[in-house]
Amino acid sequence: MALRDVFMSLSENQLLNGMAQKYGLRMGAQSVVAGTTIPEVVETIKELNKANISCTVDNLGEFVFEKSAATAAKANILEVIQAIHDENLDAHISLKPSQLGQDIDIDFCYENLKEIVSVAHGYGIFVNFDMENYARLQSSFDLLEKLHVEYDNVGTVIQAYFFESEANIEKYKNFRLRIVKGAYKENPDVAYQSKEDIDEAYLRLIEQHLLIGKFTSIATHDHNVINHVKKFVKDNNIPNDKFEFQMLYGFRKEMQYDLAKEGYNFCTYLPFGNDWYGYFMRRLAERPQNLALVSKQVFTKKTNTVIAVGAATFLLGRLSKKSKKVKK
């Protein structure tokens, strides 16, 4: 099992997820999660806005199997929308349909999404549907298309590792799209597996959507991709107001500020809330160097919870076994 797979399987561990929620931000997650409350997120947005950085706010939430949990998530997201409006923040919403009941009852999920999108529409706030695993892909597109009939403030994500993404860019060309490499483990019958193939597909899709002319969010920490895009937009006379770069909160902070200073639209993805565990594990899966975030916290601060020590020991134990096998 590759190190990436270890973290991906940890990200799906409901027991650790439940325990992590009880104990608040731990294990270094506080470096990449913008707090657990709306006032904390609002403060972070204000700071970033001062540097001409806009934000997309994600109310973290995984493993939603009951309608009450989806209804609570909807209420939180509505509160964030209200705060964005009241505080006049440069920010929009990112949400996961699964958090709003996609795996429970699709009509119930649609109603939840519709309420959120409609309130956001009233305030001129954009709502982006994050994309999760392949099993949810088509139903997420279906929800989006249905909402788009009435509301133009919705868009979604195209994951470069899927073979069908080129066709989906064409199909959803009227949508504002965020283009990413893809964060989940997918089967070889639907998705590229090698980094080279994914990177190549990623550049192709970005260029395809930029040339269509709809607003494109290029969401990556990869400087090679960013440099490629800078040259591509220049060569093709694509104006700055047709695209933005996006990165996750806490990653390559200096580069985020630099891109904004250079005059590019820049948007930071701000996850917040108690349900940080799965998100954090996926970040470790993407880039094991992010373990520095964990070790710094665990070994220099006295974490006073069983979960922090237990999970970190598990992670680091796995790492020491696996790291010998990981090629640099």
Ligand SMILES: Cc1cc2nc3c(=O)[nH]c(=O)nc-3n(C[C@H](O)[C@H](O)[C@H](O)COP(=O)(O)OP(=O)(O)OC[C@H]3O[C@@H](n4cnc5c(N)ncnc54)[C@H](O)[C@@H]3O)c2cc1C
């Ligand atoms: C804003 C945003 C939203 C996203 N939304 C989704 C979504 O809805 N669905 C989904 O499946 N995925 C999503 N992702 C995750 C995405 O799919 C990738 O898994 C993730 O971004 C890692 O790929 P990468 O393009 O950043 O570069 P990688 O392939 O991880 O890295 C490429 C190179 O960039 C450099 N690099 C990367 N990170 C760092 C760093 N922290 N510090 C220094 N150098 C670094 C290294 O040289 C590395 O080799 C999102 C990502 C972002 C940024």
